[in-house]
Amino acid sequence: MSLEAAIKERARELGFDLVGITTADPFPDADAAYQRWIDAGHHGTMAYMVEHRERVGDPRRLRVSARSIIAVAMNYYASGAG
Secondary structure, eight states: OOHHHHHHHHHHHTTOSEEEEEEOOOOTTHHHHHHHHHHTTTTTTOTHHHHTGGGSSOGGGTOTTOOEEEEEEOOTTSTTOO
């Protein structure tokens, strides 16, 4: 089994509904899109989203040695949750 398959299998075992793996390359246009989102007030009372704005757009701004990103998602409204 490949490392990617093993990671995805383990994430599902832990209860995640979706799991994806991608490179830690910069996201084109992410900085501008995020700033527009902040300027529109969509962050609400979550001030940390403005305070940590410089982390958006390039995962290596957060972790210089990052090579991959593992993203997981869970349905909060699934039966038996909460």
